[in-house]
Each structure stands twice: as structure tokens, then as C-alpha cells.
Amino acid sequence: MTISATAANDQSQMTITVDGRFDFSSHQEFRQVYENAPKTIKRWVVDMSSATYLDSSALGMLLLLRDHAGGENSDITISGCNNDVRKILTISNFGQLFNIE
Amino acid sequence: MSHLDQALLDELKLVLEDEFVDLISAFIDDSNERMKLIRQQFEQQDWTQLSRTAHSFKGSAGNIGAQVLADMCMALEDNARDGNCSLQMIEQVDQEQASVCQQLKIIANNS
Amino acid sequence: MTDSLKLKVLVADDSETDRMILSAIVRQEGHEVLPAKNGKEAVNIYRSERPDIVLLDALMPVMDGFEAARTIKAIAGTELVPIIFLTSLQDPQSLVRSLESGGDDFLSKPYKRVIIKAKLTAFGRMRSMHAAIQANHRQLLIEQQVAKRVFDNVAHQGCLESAGIRYSLSPLSVFNGDTLLAQRRPDGGLSIFLGDFTGHGLPAAIGAMPLAETFYGMTAKGFELEDIVKEINLKLNNVLPMGVFCCAAVAHIDFINKSLRIWVGGLPDLCFWRESTKEAVAVASSGLPLGIVGADKFSPKVEQYRMDDGDRLLFWSDGIHEARNSEGELFGEERLWRLIRGREEDSIFDAVLNGVNEYIGQNDREDDITLAEVTMQNVDLRSMRPLGGGAALEGVLNWQQSTTFDAKSLRHYNPLPLMLHNLSEIPWVRQASGELYTMLAELYSNALEHGVLELDSQLKASTEGFATYYAEREQRLKDLKSGFVRISFAHQFENDTFQLVIEVEDSGNGFDWQSTLNNSLENKKYSGRGVPLISAIADKVEYQGNGNFVRVTLRKPEDGDSI
DSSP: OEEEEEEOTTSSEEEEEEEEEESGGGHHHHHHHHHTSOTTOOEEEEEEEEEEEEOHHHHHHHHHHHHHTTGGGOOEEEEOOOHHHHHHHHHTTGGGTSEEO | OOSSOHHHHHHHHHHHTTHHHHHHHHHHHHHHHHHHHHHHHHHTTOHHHHHHHHHHHHHHHHHHTOHHHHHHHHHHHHHHHHTOOOHHHHHHHHHHHHHHHHHHHHHHHHO | OOTTOOOEEEEEOSOHHHHHHHHHHHHHTTOEEEEESSHHHHHHHHHHHOOSEEEEESSOSSSOHHHHHHHHHHHHTTSOOOEEEEEOOOSHHHHHHHHHTTOOEEEESSOOHHHHHHHHHHHHHHHHHHHHHHHHHHHHHHHHHHHHHHHHHHHSOTTTTSTTEEEEEOOSSSSOSEEEEEEEOTTSOEEEEEEEESSOHHHHHHTHHHHHHHHHHHHHTTOOHHHHHHHHHHHHHHHSOTTOOEEEEEEEEETTTTEEEEEEEBSOOEEEEETTTTEEEEEOOOBOOBTSSOGGGOOOOOEEEEOOTTOEEEEEOTTTTTOBOTTOOBOOHHHHHHHHHTOOSSOHHHHHHHHHHHHHTTSOOSSOOEEEEEEOOOOOGGGGOOOOOOOTTOSOOSEEEEEEEEHHHHHHOOOHHHHHHHHTTSHHHHTTHHHHHHHHHHHHHIIIIIIISOOOGGGGGSHHHHHHHHHHHHHHHHHOOSOEEEEEEEEEEETTEEEEEEEEEESSOOOOHHHHHTSOTTOOOSTTOHHHHHHHHSSEEEEETTTTEEEEEEEOOOTTOOO
């Protein structure tokens, strides 16, 4: 499982890509990515197109990112979810907290 | 060519102290015993056991600094495993064993 | 723990000279030597002396080093015993064999003193580290056991053992992330809570403490499901760190009105089983898990079902979906629903539990498997009376109070817990708080639903109508602009006994109370049950006018009597 991140040229948007199983083992990596991101980032995209699985710890990490990105005022899009990942996000009603594409 | 590694023996003497003499007499008794066994196993053509005896002998010889003897034992071990072991080879080991023991006796007497 | 730690070292070699040399070297490094001539001796000495490190020659008579290593590792169990093979073996196969039989390292002949010294030091250090970790682990286990006792007292008690409830909690870890709670409501109904916290162990268990307190307390006081869920969400939002939350389902089984009210947030679909039609209805998650957002963003949406005798509700946590068989394949949600729908056994609970256990076989369970089932039963109201103490003349004697709830209060507030709290000041009434709550709830909902909101109770006769009825109730309540419900209590001493008079008046048009009153308790129709139920509990029921005013009188029972 790997986490990688790329910032847009104007440093306003960051895309975090999750590859493989997204679970507790990626906690440290995921946190480092958003904590080390430039302060100018306004919009976040979590690209799940290579993620195969997501557990409740991963949902917790998404909430931590949301908090870091400004909580209520955050702008986070979760994109490219496969059916399993989408199902978990739907059950948890995370659509209320994130833009799910 | 020397039969024994003097530096290694000096170190053993240091480590074993009073026991050094006992070690040497134990090795002499032990190696005589092993030679007898080797001849017996050769006559019975018991190659597996012969190979194992040579293997153990190799270890003990190496530990006491008899490197030439250890090397010969290794050759004997390998050949015996393949089942082509000659009497000549055993005579060679026997001769080397006798020389090693003789030298060890001298060292022990001087200690 | 220092490098110069004195170790007990077992030296097993059939060659006397090799054994002497190695023993002397080990002794000179400051360690104690236990010599052995063969594998069998080595095993015996290991058993009686428990050395810290074992040095084993591979080829020995009687028992060779490989077998001795296997035996020693078996005797040692979880204790760490480094085994170092002494060998002049060179072929890789023999080296692999020594590792496979439990060897941790090699020492080749002829011996090199520095290497022996370094290996003994390294393994000695490893051993003391392992001992320290084991001591910590033991301490942790003791602490967890104490914590678990506290946790079980709080979280797995309530009334899980009540008739109609079956459950299975995974015994696999000291704390699993799952919390299962059950509590009786004042009217004899049941509230059940199933929660699955993020994570495992102590962090997951801690959140269950405030949760359980809130759930038990508010349920016993008769608060509505929505209010309980909101309060728990608020509590957890306050105490849990960001990123930790609780996926949950809370259900409320009303044995009198034969209804199920349920809220699911973040848990996979639950199963509501209709016995009459043999139909498995999926109850889906409709909200965020508990503890994520604050009170202002959290509005639980409660589903309402009619629940006939024999109907069941099955709860489970995602541990069942994530159970794996020996091939590592997930049990999965689809398989679970196929099992429920296509089962041969009569009991869904057994079918699911057996199905999952069969599937995973001897395999270790990854997550926590929690399964619970509640069945609707025909309950004798009189058997549900909660017992309380209190002497006859204690407390207040003569008093009255009247409270009017206007449209705004009716929209947002459930007055029952408050009223029940006030009435429980009277000891003889407190003893019968179950019946009292049941009656008050009926009187209040009659006044609100049929009176103020003008809902027709006939609607509830059919399954679809039942849902429509409650959807309509919600809508009309939301839109309510005017109207009131007035509730008055009077406690008096009259005719040599105490009596409680309850009057409920509403702003509605009233209803045909005379024909409703003729319905008997045994009537299986779901509408209009309230009135006969009230008649059964109260000593006197009087309707006035159009039926928008009702007076109910309860007399203090003779000692030993129930009301």
C-alpha cells in the first residue's frame, strides 16, 4: 500500500493517490502527506482509483484530513472509487462530509 | 610443513590453563579411537559411517590446530560419501595423525 | 541489563576435546557452562536447568542436534531460547535443516573466540529484551483484564439476557471494538444498541463508557430514540479524538404498539424479518456514524416498521462480512443475505452463526463477530412492572400541576420523561412507573396524533399504511403552527386511599371514543389499541365532549396488589 501526493502548479490543489489497501498501516504515511503539504493548498482530491479496499481506520484518516483542511470549510473530493470503496463511503454517509465523485 | 598451528595452541593454552594438558591427552586418546573406527568401517565398507567419523574427526582436528589432518579428514569424508575410498588414503591420515600426536606429546610435556 | 550479564550456557558435543575447548572459551567470557555428551543429555539438562542459550553439535550419537533442538523449542514454549548449532557442515542442505529444526544461528569449527564472544553477547541481549517485553506484556494483560471487568459491567449488561434477545459476542480479544447494549424502557419496551468503534482494544472500549451511561440512563427515563441517538452523538463528538467514531444501530422495540423504530448510522444493512411473509427486509444505514459531527449537523432519521409477533430484527457488525475462510476469501455481504434468505433451519440467528463459523473453520477471525437478534413477543403488560421501594406516606400528599405544550413545544420536545420524573416523587406511583409510562405515552400520543395532528388511526391497519402514518406524522408535526396538549396531574387523599388523577386535553376535534372503547386488548388490529390498554391499567377512564378531554384515575393499590 502506498500513498503519493502531487500539488498543482499554482500550489492551490493537492491530489493524494491511494494505491492498494487503505487501512491502518498507511496512517503515518497519509498523515505526513497532508501535514507536509504547502499552506497554500485550498482544494484536496483523494484519488481512490487504485485503492482496492478501505476500512474504518481509513475513514478515520479521511476525517483527520478533513479536520486539517478546515473541517466544515474544507474542500475535499474523493474520486475514482470502485464499487466496494463507494459502498463503504455510502454506508457511512460520508457524502455529507466530502464530495464523492 | 608444520603439523600444528602454534598460535592457535598458544591461545588454547591461555584459555584452558591447567586443563590444557588434559585436553591434549584427551585428543590423543580420542584420535587413536577414531583411527581404529575408520579402519574398521573401511574393512566393512560402511561408507556412510566412515564419512561421519571423518566429519567429526575433521572438526576436532581443526579445533586443536591440526589443519593438515583436518583437510585430509575432509577429503576422506567426501570420498567416503561417494564410496571411492582407498586404503592409501587411510594410511595417509593415519601417518598424519601419528605425527600430530607425537608433536602434541612434546608440547604437553613442556607445559 | 548489561553486556557482562552472566548466562547459563548449555554446550552439547560428543567430541570431548571440542566440548572442552568451547566450554573453556564460554567460561572465560564469564558464563556458566552445562556440558552434555549427546542430544538426549542436552534435552534432560535443558529440562532441569533451563539454560539461557543452547549450543548444539549437529551430529551426535543417541539423539542428534536436530531432534534435540526441536524438543528443546517445544519444551520452551513461548520462552525465547536461542539455539546455536556447532558445525563443520558446509552443505547448504544441512544448514537449512538446522534452521528448520529450530536453530537460530551457526558457529563453525574450528572455533573463533571473538565470534563466540560476540554471538553470546548478542543472544544474551536479545534474551533479556525478550524477557522485558514478556514482563510488560504480562502487566498489560493484567491491566486489560481489570479494565475488561469494568467494561463488561458497563457495556455488556443491561438486559441482554431478557426473553426475546439472543446474542453472540466474539470472545477473541479482550476488547473488541463492538458494544452491545440493551435496556428496558419504562413501558416495558426494549432498546438495543449495537456499536462498532474504529479500532480495537482499550481505545475502542473507552468510548463505550460514556455511551453506555447515556444509553442506559436515557432509555430508562423514557426518552425518544432520536433524542438518545443525538445525545450519544454529542457525547462521543466531545470525548473521542478526531478520526475515531462509532458505527451504530439503535432499535426500539415497542411490545405494546407492536412496532420497531430503528436508526442505523454507518453499519451495513441490518435484517428485519417478517415472519408472516417470510420476507427479509434490509434496513440500510441512513446517517453518519456517531461522534463525527456536532449536534448542529446531526439529525438522525428514524425508520418505523410494524412488528408482528414472531418478527425479528437481526443486528451484526461488519466482522461477519470480513470473516475469512482458510483460502483468505471474505465471507461478504452477499453470502450473508443468501444464507438468511435460503436457510433451511427455522432460526435465522443459528443459520447465520453456524454459517459463518463453518465458513471460517479453524481459521483465525480477523475482526470482531457480533450478532444479535430480537424477536417480537406477546408480552403480558402486568409482568413487566419494574419494582421500586417506598412507604405509603412518604413523599408529597396533596398536590396538582398542569402543563400546557404549545405547537412549538410539541414540534421539538417529548414531555414524557419530564412528567414521569415528576410523578415518581410519589412512592406508590414510582412502584408502578412502567404501567404509568405506558399509559401516559398512550394518552399523549392520542392527544397529539389523533387530536392535534388529526391523523386517522385506521391508517395503521396495513403495513404500507403504517409507514405512511408515521411519515405523515413527521410531516404534520414539522408544519404544526397552532394547537396544544394540556396535561394535568392531581394527587389526592380520598375515600381512605390515595389517588392520582390525570387529565389530558387537546386542541383537536376529538374522536369516536365510544366505539374505540369497545375494542378489547386481544384485538389484533393495530389501530386504537391505546384506549383499551388505558382502560386495563386505570381504575377509571372518562372521556368528555368530543373525546378531546380524558380523565384517568389511578388508586393506590392495597399492599401486595398491583394497580
